[in-house]
Amino acid sequence: MITTKNYMYEMVRSELTWVVGEDYVQTTDSDKLGHSIDYYWVPELWHDRGEKLTPPDFVVHPANAKEVSEILKIANNHNIPIIPWGGGSGSQGGALPVYGGIVLDMKRMNKVLNIDPVSMTATVEVGINTQHLEWEIEKAGYSTMHFPASIACATLGGFIAHRGTGVLSTKYGKIEDMIMSLEVVTPTGEIINTLPVPRHASGPDLTQLFLGSEGTLGVVTKAVMKIHPIPESRKFHAFLFKTMHEAMSAGAKIMTSRLRPCVIRLYDEPETAKLIKRVLGIDKKGAYLVFGFDGFEKIVDLEMEQACAICREREQEDLGTEMGQTWWDNRYKFFYPPYMFHMPQAFGTLDTVATFANIEKVYWAMKNTVKDNFPQAVFIGHFSHWYEWGCMLYARFIIDEPPKDPHEAVALYNKIWDMAIRAAIKEGGVINEHHGVGLKLGRIMKDLYGPAFKVLQDIKKVLDPNNIMNPGKMGFQGKGA
Amino acid sequence: MHIEKHLDVINACRFCFMCRHLDPVGNVTFMEADTPRGRALIIDRIHMDHECLKNQDFISTMYRSALSAANRYHCVSHYDETALVLAVRRDIVEAGLVPEKVKALAEELEKVSFTVNGKGDILYYGENPELYSNCMTISGRDPGKALEVLGFEKESKKIFGKFKSAVTDSKCKTLIVEEPSAYDFLKDKFNNVKVIHCSEYLLSGKVNTGSARKAYYLDSDFLKNYDGNISAPLELLKKCGYEIVPFGTNSEESYSIGEGAIIYDDLNPDLCEKLCRRVYGLADNLVKDLFITASRYVKNTLKKYNSQIKIISIEEAVAQKKENK
Numbered sequence: 001m002i003t004t005k006n007y008m009y010e011m012v013r014s015e016l017t018w019v020v021g022e023d024y025v026q027t028t029d030s031d032k033l034g035h036s037i038d039y040y041w042v043p044e045l046w047h048d049r050g051e052k053l054t055p056p057d058f059v060v061h062p063a064n065a066k067e068v069s070e071i072l073k074i075a076n077n078h079n080i081p082i083i084p085w086g087g088g089s090g091s092q093g094g095a096l097p098v099y100g101g102i103v104l105d106m107k108r109m110n111k112v113l114n115i116d117p118v119s120m121t122a123t124v125e126v127g128i129n130t131q132h133l134e135w136e137i138e139k140a141g142y143s144t145m146h147f148p149a150s151i152a153c154a155t156l157g158g159f160i161a162h163r164g165t166g167v168l169s170t171k172y173g174k175i176e177d178m179i180m181s182l183e184v185v186t187p188t189g190e191i192i193n194t195l196p197v198p199r200h201a202s203g204p205d206l207t208q209l210f211l212g213s214e215g216t217l218g219v220v221t222k223a224v225m226k227i228h229p230i231p232e233s234r235k236f237h238a239f240l241f242k243t244m245h246e247a248m249s250a251g252a253k254i255m256t257s258r259l260r261p262c263v264i265r266l267y268d269e270p271e272t273a274k275l276i277k278r279v280l281g282i283d284k285k286g287a288y289l290v291f292g293f294d295g296f297e298k299i300v301d302l303e304m305e306q307a308c309a310i311c312r313e314r315e316q317e318d319l320g321t322e323m324g325q326t327w328w329d330n331r332y333k334f335f336y337p338p339y340m341f342h343m344p345q346a347f348g349t350l351d352t353v354a355t356f357a358n359i360e361k362v363y364w365a366m367k368n369t370v371k372d373n374f375p376q377a378v379f380i381g382h383f384s385h386w387y388e389w390g391c392m393l394y395a396r397f398i399i400d401e402p403p404k405d406p407h408e409a410v411a412l413y414n415k416i417w418d419m420a421i422r423a424a425i426k427e428g429g430v431i432n433e434h435h436g437v438g439l440k441l442g443r444i445m446k447d448l449y450g451p452a453f454k455v456l457q458d459i460k461k462v463l464d465p466n467n468i469m470n471p472g473k474m475g476f477q478g479k480g481a
Numbered sequence: 482m483h484i485e486k487h488l489d490v491i492n493a494c495r496f497c498f499m500c501r502h503l504d505p506v507g508n509v510t511f512m513e514a515d516t517p518r519g520r521a522l523i524i525d526r527i528h529m530d531h532e533c534l535k536n537q538d539f540i541s542t543m544y545r546s547a548l549s550a551a552n553r554y555h556c557v558s559h560y561d562e563t564a565l566v567l568a569v570r571r572d573i574v575e576a577g578l579v580p581e582k583v584k585a586l587a588e589e590l591e592k593v594s595f596t597v598n599g600k601g602d603i604l605y606y607g608e609n610p611e612l613y614s615n616c617m618t619i620s621g622r623d624p625g626k627a628l629e630v631l632g633f634e635k636e637s638k639k640i641f642g643k644f645k646s647a648v649t650d651s652k653c654k655t656l657i658v659e660e661p662s663a664y665d666f667l668k669d670k671f672n673n674v675k676v677i678h679c680s681e682y683l684l685s686g687k688v689n690t691g692s693a694r695k696a697y698y699l700d701s702d703f704l705k706n707y708d709g710n711i712s713a714p715l716e717l718l719k720k721c722g723y724e725i726v727p728f729g730t731n732s733e734e735s736y737s738i739g740e741g742a743i744i745y746d747d748l749n750p751d752l753c754e755k756l757c758r759r760v761y762g763l764a765d766n767l768v769k770d771l772f773i774t775a776s777r778y779v780k781n782t783l784k785k786y787n788s789q790i791k792i793i794s795i796e797e798a799v800a801q802k803k804e805n806k
Contacts, residue, residue, distance in 0.1 A: 026512060028538040033522055034513025037496070044496050047522070050529050061511050088513060089498040107511035127511075131502045135730035153498030336557045337493035 009057065012078055016060050016102070019070040024108065026059040035059050035085060035103045039153075040093035040440060041348060042410055048343045049406040056083065056097035061108040065221040068104065069189040072219070075102055075468045076188060081479050082468050084215035086155030087129065090162060091349065092438025094214045098472050099479040106157050109221060112136050121180055123224050126157030142227040145172035149335045160220050162436030163212035167331055169385045170255075171262035171294070172228065174434060176211045183222035184210050187464035196224070209459070214436055215470040217463050234262070234294035235304055236324030240286045240317040244268045245360065247287040248383065250311045252356045254291065255386050257310065259303050264291040264386040265327070268363075271380035279333050280326050286317070290327045346402035346413055350381075350420050351432035355390035358428035359383070363393055365423040370397050374416055385433055392433035395420075422447060437474045445475030482531070483568035483575075484524055491528060493560040494521035500552040503734055506545055509755040514542045517552050517562040524569050534569075534576055543569050544583060545749060547756065548630060548741035550706035555733055563741065570632030579632065586747055587633045593640060595621035595647040604651050607659025607679060608777060609796040617651055619644075626666035627743040641670070648674060657682045659796060661703035661776050662743050668708070678704065680713040680775065680795055690722035691802045694771065697728040697764070699783075699792075701775040702737040714775050714795055721802045723773065729763045736760050737779050746782050757786040764790075773798045 016025045026032075032055035037043040046053055057080070062068045075082045081101030088095055097103050106127035114123040115137070122137060122144075131152040134144050148154070148166040158164065160182070165174040172178065181194045194207040210220055241247035247266050254261060267276055272288040282288065291307055293300045312318070333339060341347035354362045363381060370379045374397070381395035397416055402409040421431050421444055431441055431448060446453050453475065460467075460476050472478035484491070494517050501507060507515040514523065523542060527533045534540075548563045573579055579587075597604065599617035610618045625641035628634075648656060648671070656671070658664040659679045668676045698718065704711050718725055729736055738756040739745025746753040760783065761767050772792040774780050780792050793801065 028514070028542075029536055030514035030519070030523055030538045030542040031512050033526065034516070034519040037522065039496070039498065047495075047525070059512075087498060087501065105511060105513075129502045132730070139730045150498070152500065152502040332499070333557050336499050337497050337560065338558060340497075342492070342496065 008078075012074070012080065013058065015074045016058060016071065019067050019074070020060055020062055024061040024063075026061075027057075031059050032056060035088065035097065035105070037088075038093060038095050039089045039091045040096065040438070041091075041346065041413065042093065042440075043096060044343060045346075045406055045409055051406055054096070054098055054100060056103040057100045059085075059103045059105050061105050063108055065183055065185055065191045068185040068219050068221055069191055071102065071104060072185060072187060072468070073189040076466050079466055080468065081471050082215075082219075083470050084157070084161065084219050086127065086158030086161070087150070087153045089150050089153035090158060090436065090438060092162070092436045092440040094162060094436050094438030094470070094473055095158075096439055098439060101479075104219060106155060106219075106221075113222070115140050115142070115227065117142075120227050120229075121224050122227050123222065124156055126160060126220050126223050127155050130154055130156055130159065137227055138230070141230070143230055144178070144225065145228045146175070146178060147331075149332050151332075156223060156225075157220055160211055160223060161214045162438075163434060164436075165385055165434035167384075168262040168294075170264060170387065171260055174385070176208060178225050179207060179211060180224040180226060182207050182210055182220050182224075184218045184220050186218045187466070187469045191221075212436065214438060214474050216460060216474050216476055217469065219469075231294040231296075233297035233300045234292060234328075235300055235321065236290060236292040236328050237304060237308055237321050238288065238290040238319040238324040238327065239311045240272075240284050240288055240319055242286050242315055244287040244363075246314050246316070247289045248360055250314055250316075251289060251291075251383065251386060251391070253310045254307045255388055255391075256356070257306070258388065259307055260293070261291045261303070261307065261386070262294045264289070264391075265382060265384045267382040268380065270378070271382050274380055275334060275339075279339050280323075280330055282319070282323055282326070284317070284319075288319075290324045292324065292328060341396070341398055344401065346399040346409060348397055348413065348417060349435065350395040350397065350417070350424070351392065351435045352395065352421070352424045352429040353385075353390065353392045353433035354424075354427070354429045359390055359393060361427040362424045362429035363395065365427045365429075366393075366395055366420045369420050369423040370416060373419060374399075374412075376401070377416060393429070417441070418444070439473055442473060442475035482528070483571045484528055484565065487561070487565040487568050488528070490560045490562060490565045491521055491525050493558065494518060494562050494565070495525045500555045503549070503551040503555055505547045505549050505551075505735055505738070505756055505759075506752060509752065509759055510545075515545060520546060520566055521562065524565060527569065527572075534572060535578060540573055540578060540580060543573065544580065545752060546742065547735075547739040547745055549702050549735040549737070550741060551702065551733060551735040554706040567630060567632070570630070571634055572632075574632035574634075583631055583748065586744060587628055587631050587636060590623060590627050590631075590744075591636055591640065593622045593643070595619055595624075595644050597647050597651045602652070602654040603657065604648060604653035604655070605657045605659075605679075606663065607657070607796070609659065609794070609800065612683070612796055612800060613657065616657065617653060619647055619651070621647075623743065624663055624666060626662050629666070630741075630743050641666075645670070655682075659777065659794075661701040661708075662740065662778070665703040665707050678711065678713060678775075680717045681711070683796070683799055684713050684717040684720065688717070688721050688799060689802045690720070693722050693724050695724045695726055696771040696773045696798070698725045699728055699736050699760075699772055699774040699779055701779070702735045702741045704775055706735065707741070717795065718773060718798060721799055723798065728772070736763070737774075737776060738782055740776050740778050743778070746778075746785070753782060754786050757783055761787055761790070
C-alpha cells in the first residue's frame with residue numbers, strides 16, 4: 001500500500017488522472033470503504049466488529065479497453081496491485097484489495113454495443129449490471145436467460161471472472177456456456193481478442209482460459225454472448241419426497257433420461273423445514289423438489305408429463321404446479337434481508353459439484369464433518385444446477401453465535417471450510433460450481449488440483465511477470481504485506 | 482443520534498447488494514458509496530464511532546444521495562434506506578457540520594410566505610390555476626419539504642407552520658397539490674382538510690379526449706415509490722386520449738433525476754446533469770417524442786440540460802387537450 005502522505009501517491013494519482021480524467025479516480029474515504037468489503041463473510045465480520053479494513057489506494061473507473069491498458073502499464077511500472085471490481089457482490093473475497101493498490105471498478109464500461117439477431121448474440125461491455133443487461137436485451141425482444149440470485153448486484157464481468165451461473169443453468173448453461181468470445185487486456189497491457197466462435201479445433205480455447213481467472217490473468221473488457229428467444233411457455237411443478245435420497249434419485253433420473261428441464265432444485269429435509277417454510281410459506285416435512293421446463297408449450301407439456309411420471313414412480317406428495325410457481329416467483333427472495341443469513345451469524349456456502357455417483361457421498365461427508373466436529377453449527381443444503389452427469393450441492397453451515405473475538409471467529413470459520421471442503425474433495429467433489437475461489441478458498445487449490453496446479457501457476461507467471469493482477473487470489477502468490 | 486432509530490435498516494442494508502441496480506446516482510457515478518449498501522456502511526461506521534460524522538467525504542456522500550425510493554419499493558422487506566439518509570442528515574445539521582452550500586440553500590428556502598386568493602372551499606397549490614377556475618389558490622414556494630430533506634427539521638416545521646396557517650385561514654375543505662413532493666409532504670398533515678394530488682381532482686371532472694397521441698410517461702418518484710404508486714396520473718392521461726408508452730427498459734428504475742431530494746439540481750448540478758443525460762440516453766427519440774411527467778421539477782430540470790426535449794406536466798397535458806378541442 002502506498003501511504004497517502006508519500007509524494008509517490010500524488011505521482012501515481014496524476015498518471016491515473018491523465019488516463020481516465022479527474023472524476024474517475026476516487027480516493028475518498030467513502031468510496032474506499034465500499035471497496036474494502038464485498039459479500040465475503042470475513043470482511044463483513046471485520047467491519048461489524050469495528051476492526052480496520054484494508055482499503056484500496058485508488059478506485060479507478062476506466063471507460064474502455066485502451067484506458068484499462070494504460071492503467072495496467074502504469075501499475076506494472078510502479079509494481080502496484082490491480083484488483084478488478086464489478087458489482088462487488090462476490091462471496092469469495094475475490095475483489096478485495098488485500099494489498100491495497102488500484103481497484104479497477106469496471107462499472108463505467110456498461111454498454112450493449114450490438115445485438116446480432118441473425119446469430120442471436122450480443123456484444124457487451126462487461127461492466128454492465130446484469131439486470132440492466134437483461135432489461136436491455138428484453139427490450140430488443142430476447143433474453144440472456146441468465147437469472148442468478150445476484151442478477152441485480154453483479155456485473156457481467158463478475159460472472160465471467162468467477163464462472164457464475166443463473167437459475168436456468170440446466171438448459172441454458174453457466175456463464176462459460178453463454179460466452180462466445182472475449183476481449184481481454186493482458187497484465188502487460190496488450191488488448192487481445194479470443195476466437196469469435198466457442199467451438200473450434202484451433203488449439204486450446206483461450207476464451208475458457210480467461211473465464212474463471214478472477215482477474216489474475218488480465219482484465220476482461222468485452223464479451224460476445226448468446227441471447228435467446230423469449231420462450232412461449234415456462235411451467236413448474238413441485239413434489240415432496242420423504243427423503244432426500246428418493247428425491248435425488250428422481251432428479252437424477254430426469255437428467256439421465258435426457259429430458260431437458262430449464263431448472264431443477266432439491267432442498268434437503270432441514271432446508272425444506274427452515275427456508276422453504278420461512279420464505280415460501282410451504283410448511284411440509286420432507287425434501288422439496290421443484291423443476292421447470294420452458295420453450296414451445298407443446299414440448300413443455302410433454303416433457304413436464306414425463307418428468308412428473310418419473311417422480312410419481314417414487315413415494316412422494318404431489319405439490320402441483322402452484323407450489324412450483326411459488327418457488328419461481330420468489331426465487332430471489334431467499335437472498336434479501338431478513339431472509340438471508342446475516343450478522344452476527346457466521347455462515348458459509350460450501351459450494352461443491354460432483355457426479356451423480358458421488359454427489360450424495362459428498363453431501364454426507366460434509367454434513368457429518370460439520371456435525372461431528374462443530375456441534376454449534378447447523379448444516380443445510382440444496383442441490384441446484386443439474387447437468388446430464390451430476391449436480392451442484394449448495395450446502396451451508398450457520399452458527400448463530402460465533403466467538404466475539406474476530407480472530408477466533410475467523411479461525412473457526414476457516415477450520416469448518418478446511419475440514420468440510422477437504423472431506424468433499426475426498427469423495428470426488430470439486431470446489432466449486434459457481435462462486436469461484438477468491439481469497440476464501442485459495443489455500444485449497446493445491447489439494448484440489450495436485451501437480452496440475454503448477455500449470456496454472458506457470459501460466460500466471462508468463463502472463464503477469466510482475467504479479468500485479470489480483471495478487472493473493474485463487475491460491476496464486478501474494479504481494480507481501 | 483437520529484440514526485439510532487434506524488438500526489434495523491443499517492443492519493439490513495450494510496451488506497446487501499440486492500437493490501444497487503436502482504440507485505440513480507450509483508448508476509452514473511459508478512461509485513460503491515453511492516448505493517444503499519455504500520451509504521449504510523458509512524452510517525454504520527458513524528454509528529460505531531460518532532467522530533466519523535465529521536468526515537467530510539461521508540457528509541458529502543450523504544448529500545449526494547438522490548433519495549430515490551425505488552430501492553425501498555424494490556426491496557422485498559421495504560427497508561427504508563432513504564429514511565436512514567434523512568436521519569443522518571438531521572444528525573449532521575444538529576451537530577453543526579452542515580456544508581456551507583447546504584446551509585446557504587437552507588437559508589434561501591426559509592425566505593418564503595404564502596398568500597391565498599379567491600373564495601370557495603377548494604384550495605389549489607400549484608402553477609396552473611387556469612385549470613381550477615372555481616378554486617382558491619395559494620401561492621408560495623416549497624412548504625417545508627426541501628428543508629426537511631436537507632436535515633433542517635426545526636426550520637421545516639416553521640415554514641410548514643406558515644403554510645398551515647394560510648390553509649387553515651382559507652377555511653378550505655380540500656387542498657389540491659400539483660407538485661408530487663409537496664403532495665407527499667402535506668398529505669398526512671391536516672386533520673380537517675383533504676389533501677389530494679391534482680391528477681385525482683382532474684380525473685374526477687370532465688376532461689377532453691381529442692385525438693390520440695403517443696407519449697412517454699416519466700413517473701414521479703414520490704407518487705410511485707413514496708406514495709404507493711397512485712393510479713390517478715396514468716388514468717387521467719389515458720382518459721385524455723394519451724397512448725402511454727413505458728419509458729426506458731423497465732418499470733423499476735426511477736427516471737426522476739433527483740426529485741426525491743427536491744432541490745437536487747441546486748445542490749449537485751453536475752450530478753444532476755449526469756442523471757439527465759442518462760434519461761436522454763434511454764429515450765427512443767428525444768427530439769420527436771413527447772414526454773409527460775407529474776413533477777414540475779423533473780420537467781424543468783430535463784429541459785434545462787437539453788432544451789430540445791418535448792416534456793410537459795400532467796396539467797399541461799390536460800390543458801393541451803382542452804386547447805386542441
